[in-house]
Amino acid sequence: LSFVSQEKNKQILVLGLDGAGKTSVLYSLASNRVQHSEAPTQGFNAVCIDIEDSQMEFLEIGGSEPFRSYWEMYLSRGLLLIFVVDSADHNRLPEAKKYLHKLIGANPILPLVVFANKQDLETAYHITDIHEALALSDVGNDRKMFLFGTHLTQNGSEIPSTMQDAKDLIAQLAAEV
Numbered sequence: 001l002s003f004v005s006q007e008k009n010k011q012i013l014v015l016g017l018d019g020a021g022k023t024s025v026l027y028s029l030a031s032n033r034v035q036h037s038e039a040p041t042q043g044f045n046a047v048c049i050d051i052e053d054s055q056m057e058f059l060e061i062g063g064s065e066p067f068r069s070y071w072e073m074y075l076s077r078g079l080l081l082i083f084v085v086d087s088a089d090h091n092r093l094p095e096a097k098k099y100l101h102k103l104i105g106a107n108p109i110l111p112l113v114v115f116a117n118k119q120d121l122e123t124a125y126h127i128t129d130i131h132e133a134l135a136l137s138d139v140g141n142d143r144k145m146f147l148f149g150t151h152l153t154q155n156g157s158e159i160p161s162t163m164q165d166a167k168d169l170i171a172q173l174a175a176e177v
C-alpha cells in the first residue's frame, strides 16, 4: 500500500456517500485482507494497488457534503468509476441515486462498477433492490456497468470471493481502456 502523487496516470475513481465503505473497500482490495477504515476521509485518499503485473491507481474522494463538489471535477481523469453504497442505509439510497446519476450524466462513457456494500447487515437490501433503488437500468446501453454485492466483516480475514471477483473485473476493465 502506498500513496502516490503522479498527475498523468488516469485513476480509478472511488465515489459514494460518506460511510458507504469506500476506504474500507480500497484497503481490503489492496491487501486481500479485510481492513476497515478507522476514520472518514477528509478530502482525498490515493491508493496504489498491484494487480497481476500492473499497478493501478485508485482515488477516493470523501463522501461528506463538503467534498462532493469535487467529484465531478475528477471524472475526466477517471479510467472507470467505482460507486460504493451502504445497502442497509435505506433512507439515503435516493440521495446516492441522485449523485450517481449526476455523475453518469456528466460522462457518457465512463465504465461503472457499483459495490452494493454491507451485505452482511441484516437489513441490507439485496442487489436486485439496489439495482432498482439506484435506477441502474437507466444507466444506458453504451456504458459498461457492473453490480457486485459486497461485505467486509472480520478485520484480517480473507476478502470475500465477490470482492476478489470485483478486483479481477476492475483489472480487466482498466486494461481495456
Ligand SMILES: Nc1nc2c(ncn2[C@@H]2O[C@H](COP(=O)(O)OP(=O)(O)OP(=O)(O)O)[C@@H](O)[C@H]2O)c(=O)[nH]1
Pocket: 016, 017, 018, 019, 020, 021, 022, 023, 024, 025, 036, 037, 038, 039, 040, 041, 042, 061, 062, 063, 064, 084, 117, 118, 119, 120, 121, 150, 151, 152, 153
Ligand atoms: N457491517 C459492515 N460495515 C462496513 C462495511 N464496509 C465498511 N463498513 C464500516 O462502515 C464505516 C464507514 O466506512 P468507510 O470505509 O470509512 O466509509 P467511506 O465511504 O470511506 O466514508 P467517507 O470517507 O466518510 O466518505 C466504518 O465503520 C466501516 O468499518 C461492510 O461491508 N459491512
Ligand SMILES: [Mg+2]
Pocket: 022, 023, 024, 037, 039, 040, 041, 045, 060, 062, 063
Ligand atoms: Mg473514506
